Amino acid sequence: MATSNSSKLVRPVPFTPKRPHFISISSEDHPTTGRIPRSTTPSLLGSAKKFKAALSTESRSRLTTKPRSGLASVPGSPTKDLRPKTPTTPKRGSESPLPFPQMSEMDVSRVDPEEALVDYQTVEPGDISGELDEAALADYGKEDKVLVSIRIRPTNATSAWQTADTIPKSIKLNSQHCKTSTTAPQDFRFDEILTGSDNKPVYNAVARSHVCAAMDGYNAIIFAYGQTASGKTFTLSGDEDQPGIIPRAMKDVFAYIRRTPTREYLLRCSYLEIYNETIHDLLAPPSSSVSQPVQIQGTGNNVILTPLREEVVTSLKCVREVLQRGEGNRRTASTDWNERSSRSHSVFRVVIESRERGSGAQADEGGIPSGRTTPGFRPPTPGGPRLQARGGRSVQTSVLSLIDLAGSEKATSDKERTREGKYINTSLLTLGTVIATLAENSAKNKHDHVPFRNSKLTRMLQPSLSGNARISVICTINPDTGAIAESTSTLLFAQRIKKVQLNAQKKEVVDTEALLERYRKEIEELKKRLSEKEAGAPALKRRLSAREQLDESRAMNDLNSRIRQLTKLILTSQTVDENKDNESRPASPTKVDFDMSPYQLQQELLSAHRQIDTQATQILSLEAALLARPQLPPDAPESEKDKLLTEQAKTIRELEIVVRGYEENLGEPLRAVREDVEKEWIEKLEREKRKREEKEVWADELVKQLDKERRTRMKLEDERQALAAFVRKFDALGLSAGLPMAVPSKLNPPMPTPGGAAAVFAQRQRSRLQSMDPESTMSTVEETESPMRLPAVEPSLLEEEWDAVDDVSFGDDKPFFPMPTKSRKGSHSPVRGILGQKENMPV
Numbered sequence: 054m055a056t057s058n059s060s061k062l063v064r065p066v067p068f069t070p071k072r073p074h075f076i077s078i079s080s081e082d083h084p085t086t087g088r089i090p091r092s093t094t095p096s097l098l099g100s101a102k103k104f105k106a107a108l109s110t111e112s113r114s115r116l117t118t119k120p121r122s123g124l125a126s127v128p129g130s131p132t133k134d135l136r137p138k139t140p141t142t143p144k145r146g147s148e149s150p151l152p153f154p155q156m157s158e159m160d161v162s163r164v165d166p167e168e169a170l171v172d173y174q175t176v177e178p179g180d181i182s183g184e185l186d187e188a189a190l191a192d193y194g195k196e197d198k199v200l201v202s203i204r205i206r207p208t209n210a211t212s213a214w215q216t217a218d219t220i221p222k223s224i225k226l227n228s229q230h231c232k233t234s235t236t237a238p239q240d241f242r243f244d245e246i247l248t249g250s251d252n253k254p255v256y257n258a259v260a261r262s263h264v265c266a267a268m269d270g271y272n273a274i275i276f277a278y279g280q281t282a283s284g285k286t287f288t289l290s291g292d293e294d295q296p297g298i299i300p301r302a303m304k305d306v307f308a309y310i311r312r313t314p315t316r317e318y319l320l321r322c323s324y325l326e327i328y329n330e331t332i333h334d335l336l337a338p339p340s341s342s343v344s345q346p347v348q349i350q351g352t353g354n355n356v357i358l359t360p361l362r363e364e365v366v367t368s369l370k371c372v373r374e375v376l377q378r379g380e381g382n383r384r385t386a387s388t389d390w391n392e393r394s395s396r397s398h399s400v401f402r403v404v405i406e407s408r409e410r411g412s413g414a415q416a417d418e419g420g421i422p423s424g425r426t427t428p429g430f431r432p433p434t435p436g437g438p439r440l441q442a443r444g445g446r447s448v449q450t451s452v453l454s455l456i457d458l459a460g461s462e463k464a465t466s467d468k469e470r471t472r473e474g475k476y477i478n479t480s481l482l483t484l485g486t487v488i489a490t491l492a493e494n495s496a497k498n499k500h501d502h503v504p505f506r507n508s509k510l511t512r513m514l515q516p517s518l519s520g521n522a523r524i525s526v527i528c529t530i531n532p533d534t535g536a537i538a539e540s541t542s543t544l545l546f547a548q549r550i551k552k553v554q555l556n557a558q559k560k561e562v563v564d565t566e567a568l569l570e571r572y573r574k575e576i577e578e579l580k581k582r583l584s585e586k587e588a589g590a591p592a593l594k595r596r597l598s599a600r601e602q603l604d605e606s607r608a609m610n611d612l613n614s615r616i617r618q619l620t621k622l623i624l625t626s627q628t629v630d631e632n633k634d635n636e637s638r639p640a641s642p643t644k645v646d647f648d649m650s651p652y653q654l655q656q657e658l659l660s661a662h663r664q665i666d667t668q669a670t671q672i673l674s675l676e677a678a679l680l681a682r683p684q685l686p687p688d689a690p691e692s693e694k695d696k697l698l699t700e701q702a703k704t705i706r707e708l709e710i711v712v713r714g715y716e717e718n719l720g721e722p723l724r725a726v727r728e729d730v731e732k733e734w735i736e737k738l739e740r741e742k743r744k745r746e747e748k749e750v751w752a753d754e755l756v757k758q759l760d761k762e763r764r765t766r767m768k769l770e771d772e773r774q775a776l777a778a779f780v781r782k783f784d785a786l787g788l789s790a791g792l793p794m795a796v797p798s799k800l801n802p803p804m805p806t807p808g809g810a811a812a813v814f815a816q817r818q819r820s821r822l823q824s825m826d827p828e829s830t831m832s833t834v835e836e837t838e839s840p841m842r843l844p845a846v847e848p849s850l851l852e853e854e855w856d857a858v859d860d861v862s863f864g865d866d867k868p869f870f871p872m873p874t875k876s877r878k879g880s881h882s883p884v885r886g887i888l889g890q891k892e893n894m895p896v
């Protein structure tokens with residue numbers, strides 16, 4: 054049983070309404086509107102610290118991982134202004150603590166349920182709560198009344214209320230505040246009276262037993278009711294230091310799974326809000342949430358919310374992500390009483406599907422795992438063995454709803470707030486009326502009409518309020534004297550709801566609506582059809598044309614791929630482990646592609662096309678089934694309509710799964726191939742570009758060298774002609790004839806007589822020209838790998854020429870023979886030799 058906190062009641066705790074540390078809002082920040090930016094909104098689970106579950110090292114490292122940068126620009130991210138918002142409601146999406154992905158990786162339509170299924174083996178070890186007191190929870194199933202608790206917000210002023218004066222767990226107004234001094238104040242008695250700021254005892258007292266009931270198969274609802282700023286959100290969501298009921302409940306959910314090796318689970322979460330009598334899906338992209346508000350369909354206790362996004366959660370981390378996203382989309386605003394007042398009713402729902410392990414096919418695969426049994430162990434499921442005998446396996450489905458109602462309030466100074474307040478008050482009033490009628494019906498055994506349909510909130514809660522749920526209500530009150538009227542009204546509401554009779558039943562049947570069971574059945578049928586086809590194949594082959602045979606093999610491929618797909622959806626602890634190894638990206642066949650022969654490539658392409666065709670056929674056939682759905686006449690009974698609706702919802706879900714399979718099986722590998730091919734070719738292209746640039750530089754160098762050579766040749770040619778003219782002149786003067794024969798030496802080479810100096814010079818020039826043949830220069834250069842390493846063209850050749858001639862002037866104004874200059878050592882110029890001889894000649 055829950056513990057009472059009466060000790061805290063006698064010592065009032067000084068109260069300062071808490072604001073999370075990261076909020077810093079002043080009127081200067083928002084001078085005109087007083088808006089609270091979304092980023093400063095205290096998110097339910099805005100930081101890892103808020104979940105105080107001891108996490109595994111792996112989990113911790115995952116928590117500290119930065120959000121993926123890619124998320125910032127996810128296509129289809131929400132636009133800020135699409136959802137109608139209150140003037141002071143911060144814009145959505147952009148300022149949300151997490152960028153809003155168009156598709157969450159936990160979206161039920163995208164998540165591979167093999168990864169989604171949680172059982173005691175796959176729950177993170179760090180999630181285990183060691184605090185479950187099974188003895189304390191043993192009685193939770195027996196109560197057929199609503200569990201009603203009062204939470205008094207701490208105050209710094211003197212409280213107008215006193216508690217546990219004479220009667221335990223009771224509350225009454227201090228006598229000085231009574232209207233008349235003669236009437237004694239009324240004593241209100243409840244299941245729990247809670248005070249203080251500690252959320253843990255509150256959770257233990259009012260919520261834990263209901264969370265366990267939900268895990269055990271009962272629908273359960275926990276909601277907070279009270280005037281604005283009395284502490285509903287603080288109780289449900291809490292803050293960093295004091296996590297509220299929702300995070301604590303989710304921690305216990307995983308702890309329960311961890312401690313229950315006999316069952317396997319599938320958890321799906323949804324998060325919605327009712328704002329101004331319109332239901333918005335807080336997990337859907339805001340654009341679609343606005344254009345497609347959630348509708349309530351069905352009749353009586355059959356309530357179907359559509360379209361409502363459900364996301365599979367497999368860990369506390371997933372839950373936190375879902376909650377953060379939903380919180381970011383909630384409407385809150387500053388009011389006269391609460392800086393961050395919830396302007397809508399919010400409902401966080403967890404659908405819990407589970408079934409016993411170790412029965413049916415499971416037994417063949419490994420039997421019942423050892424470990425502790427279900428806490429609060431219960432007898433075999435009702436109808437289970439009987440239904441199992443007919444080939445079915447019972448699946449248990451329950452829903453845990455955690456509801457933070459908007460606060461009742463007086464008209465405010467802000468027009469928009471007042472309008473919202475009217476809607477809030479109207480729906481709370483309807484809730485009050487519904488509760489009052491239900492209580493009256495229970496007390497007097499009457500069947501008066503209950504106006505569930507007068508508000509979205511009561512219509513949505515109809516099945517639960519009608520009795521098929523465990524309900525816990527926390528009524529929060531502000532103990533200040535200024536709020537006596539509202540607090541009294543809250544206590545009266547609490548008193549009425551206490552009288553409502555409940556009769557929650559577990560739902561554990563061979564449930565054709567449960568995904569787990571549906572898929573198992575379909576696999577069986579498909580396998581049967583496949584084996585029939587395989588048995589008849591040889592006979593058919595003889596009769597059928599090639600074309601028909603191809604069609605037949607395609608049909609068998611379709612069956613096979615569908616079986617594979619569905620088998621993947623149903624998980625056992627064994628397959629979960631197998632699946633862990635397959636998490637990497639599908640291997641790209643790129644490397645093989647480059648080495649494949651054209652024939653092999655063609656084959657690959659053909660098989661890819663075949664796969665695409667198969668998937669496309671499946672999509673088409675499902676679409677056709679959807680179109681060809683039976684039409685009901687308008688006056689058809691409501692139950693028929695509901696049945697049809699459910700069928701259609703299933704078909705849509707199947708369609709989504711096939712499309713997802715299509716994308717995962719084909720889209721991803723093809724994308725991977727394209728990326729790899731592109732990468733490889735871009736690298737090749739870059740390499741080629743670099744080579745070309747190097748060659749261009751080399752070619753430029755070459756051109757420069759050739760140009761230089763050309764100029765040198767021209768100069769040499771000029772010099773040659775000048776020297777030739779000079780030698781001719783010299784010979785013409787006959788000066789060489791009388792010269793004594795010089796001793797042949799390096800400086801004085803022997804003078805060939807015929808032709809004289811002109812002939813020697815001409816021959817010498819010829820041989821030089823030959824050695825300077827441009828072709829030979831080219832070939833040297835061509836052999837060089839890089840222009841940067843080109844050998845310098847021998848400068849000595851040119852220098853020698855100039856050395857040979859710089860002492861000689863051919864200008865008319867100069868003396869014909871130059872004056873003797875300092876001799877050049879090692880100069881072997883024949884010209885110098887000739888001139889040297891002539892230097893001794895008398896002029």
Ligand SMILES: Nc1ncnc2c1ncn2[C@@H]1O[C@H](COP(=O)(O)OP(=O)(O)OP(=O)(O)O)[C@@H](O)[C@H]1O
Pocket residue numbers: 069070071072205206207248249250251279280281282283284285286287288391393394395396458459460461529
């Ligand atoms: N038990 C408590 N201990 C400490 N602080 C509290 C407690 N209850 C409420 N508060 C503080 O009072 C302020 C208002 O609380 P809260 O927002 O939970 O009220 P509410 O009932 O949800 O209001 P509304 O209906 O306008 O959304 C918050 O700053 C919250 O931290």
